[in-house]
Structure formats: structure tokens, C-alpha cells
Amino acid sequence: MKPIQYQGIAASSGYAVGPIHKLRVRTVVPVRRSIPPEEIPLEKKRFQDAVAQARDEIQELIQHLERDLGPEEAEILSSQLFILEDEMVWDATLAAIQLDRINAEAAFAKTVGDVTARFLEIEEVTFRERVNDLRDVEQRVLRAFLGTGPVEPDLPEEPSIILARNLTPSDTATLTGGEVLAFVTDEGGATSHVAILARSLGVPAVVGLKDASKRLKPGRTVAVDGTEGLLIANPDLETRDRFTLLQRRLVDINEKLAGLKDLEAITPDGHRVRMMANIELPIEVDEALARGAEGIGLLRTEYLFFQRKRIPSLEDQVTVYSEMVRRMKGRPVIFRTLDVGGDKVTDYLGAKREYNPFLGWRGIRFSLANRNLFKTQIKAVHRAAAAGPAKLMFPMITGVAELRTAREICEEAVHELEQEDVEYAAPLDTGIMIETPSAVLTADLLARECDFFSIGSNDLIQYTLAMDRGNSRVSYLYQPLHPAILRAIRDTVNAAHDAGIWAGLCGEMGSETRLAEVLLGLGLDEISLHGAALPKVKQVIRWTTLSEARQVVDELLSLSTAEEANRWLEDYVTARKKERWEGAQNEQ
Ligand code: PEP
Ligand code: MG
Numbered sequence: 001m002k003p004i005q006y007q008g009i010a011a012s013s014g015y016a017v018g019p020i021h022k023l024r025v026r027t028v029v030p031v032r033r034s035i036p037p038e039e040i041p042l043e044k045k046r047f048q049d050a051v052a053q054a055r056d057e058i059q060e061l062i063q064h065l066e067r068d069l070g071p072e073e074a075e076i077l078s079s080q081l082f083i084l085e086d087e088m089v090w091d092a093t094l095a096a097i098q099l100d101r102i103n104a105e106a107a108f109a110k111t112v113g114d115v116t117a118r119f120l121e122i123e124e125v126t127f128r129e130r131v132n133d134l135r136d137v138e139q140r141v142l143r144a145f146l147g148t149g150p151v152e153p154d155l156p157e158e159p160s161i162i163l164a165r166n167l168t169p170s171d172t173a174t175l176t177g178g179e180v181l182a183f184v185t186d187e188g189g190a191t192s193h194v195a196i197l198a199r200s201l202g203v204p205a206v207v208g209l210k211d212a213s214k215r216l217k218p219g220r221t222v223a224v225d226g227t228e229g230l231l232i233a234n235p236d237l238e239t240r241d242r243f244t245l246l247q248r249r250l251v252d253i254n255e256k257l258a259g260l261k262d263l264e265a266i267t268p269d270g271h272r273v274r275m276m277a278n279i280e281l282p283i284e285v286d287e288a289l290a291r292g293a294e295g296i297g298l299l300r301t302e303y304l305f306f307q308r309k310r311i312p313s314l315e316d317q318v319t320v321y322s323e324m325v326r327r328m329k330g331r332p333v334i335f336r337t338l339d340v341g342g343d344k345v346t347d348y349l350g351a352k353r354e355y356n357p358f359l360g361w362r363g364i365r366f367s368l369a370n371r372n373l374f375k376t377q378i379k380a381v382h383r384a385a386a387a388g389p390a391k392l393m394f395p396m397i398t399g400v401a402e403l404r405t406a407r408e409i410c411e412e413a414v415h416e417l418e419q420e421d422v423e424y425a426a427p428l429d430t431g432i433m434i435e436t437p438s439a440v441l442t443a444d445l446l447a448r449e450c451d452f453f454s455i456g457s458n459d460l461i462q463y464t465l466a467m468d469r470g471n472s473r474v475s476y477l478y479q480p481l482h483p484a485i486l487r488a489i490r491d492t493v494n495a496a497h498d499a500g501i502w503a504g505l506c507g508e509m510g511s512e513t514r515l516a517e518v519l520l521g522l523g524l525d526e527i528s529l530h531g532a533a534l535p536k537v538k539q540v541i542r543w544t545t546l547s548e549a550r551q552v553v554d555e556l557l558s559l560s561t562a563e564e565a566n567r568w569l570e571d572y573v574t575a576r577k578k579e580r581w582e583g584a585q586n587e588q
Helices: 037-068 071-085 087-099 104-121 125-146 169-174 193-201 237-258 282-290 302-306 314-327 364-369 371-387 400-419 437-441 443-447 457-464 472-477 483-498 513-521 531-543 546-557 562-587
Strands: 004-007 009-012 015-022 160-164 180-185 205-207 221-225 230-233 272-279 296-300 333-336 390-394 430-434 452-455 502-505 526-529
Touching (some): 015 237, 087 104, 104 125, 160 221, 390 400, 390 452, 400 430, 400 443, 430 443, 437 443, 437 483, 443 452, 443 483, 452 483
Parallel strands (some): 272 296, 272 526, 296 333, 333 390
Antiparallel strands (some): 004 230, 221 230
């Protein structure tokens, strides 16, 4: 048989060759039944019992994961407990039983269906992926109604590649035995739970393979490339050998990188850079810690708002923020205040689609126009700071006037907290994101009035090179090595240091391993990036002296175009890799 290649999304790196084991999915579909008024209390009780049983099952699964993988991986399933305890889910289900007079399972399925539909409307990938959790919880509760107990997936008897249309977090969690060579699914994205768990397990995974599960029969041999997102059916002998060799090499590299978790990002000549993580949701805290993050360098708080259909109350925010701060165990969390507008629009906040959204009502502009909303968030962060180190950061600042107004609101917030009988910490270190050319040009003035800078390179590139970051036709202009960008970062860092404050970077540039030396040479004190990219970037920093990195930057700054700079850096990185490889060989 000829090899057939399927392209999916790379979810967990690594290579595997083996037979397919298909997971059978048995979906429970509830029957809707009208109930007489006297059965309402009984149905409510059935709902409570089913939820209690589902909760017990999830807790058991969490313990199982904790035992096999550790507490951080087990936390992935706790978001399912939150769903079960969610007030909105309870209220809506009880209301449907009471008002629509329908049986409990139908009422619960209706509620989950409504929440799912709302999540799917949100354009953010993270929300679409959380739908998987909702469906998983829904099925568990529906099975509890039937009294059938949890369905154990049929585990493979020999080492196999698990193929399914979709894998729920609990399926994945039960498949942690040694017989799983890789996970491949039709659905899912790079940040779905199957991807997160597969990465924790160190098992290769490819998701988003569309209809592969329909086309491939159990027992058929396939090769999986989780690094490139490929699935090859009927691989020839050469492919099998190549994949086996690549997997062996990867295991060696990962063993070395995992050993970096508790080491500092320090250059051989003693210069230290703080390595922090960017996160959107509380669930990502554990992943950040597992990768060795020294703190959260960017918490995109708007995601907490997007997760709900109403503005979260002060108390809600205090609860979520404090919990995150506590879970970071003394490591700082930088709370970026609401950054809505642009491509992040939600109707209930009143930020609408605009003709020029990125030049419109977004970031700090929105917050200053919604003073009470902003002040509430600032109060919540100050209160969360009672639980551990927290800092505040304002997005999309264009000049000192905005910074002053924002800081005045902070003072007002603290003044109000003084009158209330609550715990809080003040003053908090307060920084700004450098994302606009005007912020770069006035960095010396801004640096006098705040405690730190964090360069948002995604927006800084967008605004400096006049390229809409969401428009694929101009995406070729996303050029981190454009002379304008290099100069902007250099000038920002210099202005910060001249004023005695620190400067970090939290845009996607930080996650590109090839740019690690450049960021080091530009003098950044902190890099905040995706957890997954952290070990590799740290490794490069630990390999490079500050003076080498400065030479790289001098070289790049002497070039006139991004193309020249890319070419130069590519040659340089290739030569350095070769040197290190040879060095490592000689050491052995
Ligand atoms: C940035 O602009 O680089 C940044 C980190 O913020 P966001 O991507 O959330 O706009
Ligand atoms: Mg930004």
C-alpha cells in the first residue's frame, strides 16, 4: 500500500510508529420528558445527585493523575469541577426544570448546549477549546443519570497510536498507561486539553486531522510526527527508520531541557534575565510553573471577562486573581488591565467593531472611558496582592497624560480601599506596555512616572510598520528584525535603564528561539513568553555571553532591511548550532 499523508496541527512534539487503536465513543443523548409540577422537587434532587456522582468521579480521576503525573497535570481536570460548581449552570438547569417543566437530564443538556453555543461565538481559540471540557462534563453527568458509572475507554493491549474523532480530557487522563505511543484526533487545536496533557505525558500528538478517524482502520500502521503535525498511513521502511531515529534524538534533547526547569537564565558571563510566562486563564498557571517560569509576566485579564456573559463583579475578580497569586507561590504576577477593543471585542462591554479597530477604542482608552469598571479591576488587583506579589500594567499607552490619569485612578482606588474593611497591598509596582511608536518616542518621559516597561512587540510591530496584525495579506510585514523595531526596542530599554527602571518584552518575539540572543543583546531584563517555548529560550541564554549577544545586535543594527537581518541571523544561528553540537561531541 502506498503511503498517504495527512496534515493536522502539531500538538505535542515527538515521533511514533505503530498500529492504530480506535477509541469507541459512546455518546449519551438525553430523552426530553415533560414532568408534572409534583415531580419538580424530585428532578431537582436527581440533578444534585448526578452532579455529586460526576464530581466524585472527577476527583478520583484527579487523584489518579496526581499519582501518575503529579499535581500540575492533575489540575487540568479541575476546570471540570469548576463547571460542575458554576452557579450559572446550576441556576439555569434548576430554572429549566422549574419553568420549562422538563426532566433533569434534558434541562442540564439544554444548559450545557446554551453555554457551548456562547463559547463557540467567541472568536478566541481558547474558548472553542474549552467546549471540549463542557462536553466531557455533560457526558459524565448524563451517564450518572443513567446510573451506568464512568465508561472506561478500551485500552490498547499492545503499544498503539490512539485515534479518535475527539479525545476528552478524561479520556486522555485515563489513557496514561505505557501502551500509548501517540494521540491523533480529527478535532482540537494546539492548546486543547488533549494537547496539554499529551505534552505533559511527553507523548506525541497531532490534532485537527479533519476526517482521519473515518478513513483509517484499526490495526493499520501509521507514523506520527507531532512536531510538524503529520500523520502518515502505510509508512515505508525508510520513514519508519527515520521516525524512530528522530524520536530517540528528541528524547535526549528533552531530557536535557527538562533539567533546566529550576536553573536560572544566566549567561556564562553572569548576566541574568528573568523568564516569565504569558497566560490568559487560571488553568495555565500550572503549565507555566511546570516549565520553570519565575512569575507571570503578562496576565491578559480580558479573558476572564470574555469567559462570562456579564462583567465579573469586584468579588469575582478578587477570588480569581487571589487564587492565581496564591498558586504562583510567591512568584510575581503582572496583571495587565483590561485590553479590549481591536480584535478583542465583546458586546456586553460596549466595545463594538469599528472601521479601524486597532486605531480605535481599545486598551487604556477603553478603560479610561469606563472609569468605574477600571477602578473596580484595580481594586481587585490590590486586594489580590494581599495574597502574594502582584503588579499592575496598562496596555496601549501613547503618552504621559494617559499614564497619569490611570495612576490617579489607582490612587483613588487605594483611597477607597483604605475606608473598607478588606485586606489589600499598596502601593503596587505599576508599569506600562510599550506598544506604540509614541510610547517609544516618549519612553524617557514615561520612565520617570512608572516602575517598569514591558514591550508588547505584537502591537509595536503592528503600529510601527503599519501592518494590521489580523490581516493575512499584510502578514509578510510582521518583521521583528526590521531596523525600526530593533531601534525601537533598543531605545526603549535604554530609556528605562537611564531612569533606573527595568524593561521586559512580552510579545510573541520572546517565544522565537532564533531571537533569544537578539533580545539578550538588546538588554532586556525580562522575557515573558509561552511556557512551552521557555526552556529552549532559556537554554540559548545559558549558552550565550552578554558580549556575544551585544555583537549580534550591533551587527543586525548595521543592516538596512529585515531581509538582510533575517539572512544574517539565520547564518549566525546555524553556525552557532554547529559549534555547540561539535563542542558537545568533544565533551563526551
Ligand atoms: C503585544 O501586543 O505584544 C502583547 C503582548 O499584547 P497583546 O498580544 O495581548 O495585544
Ligand atoms: Mg498588545
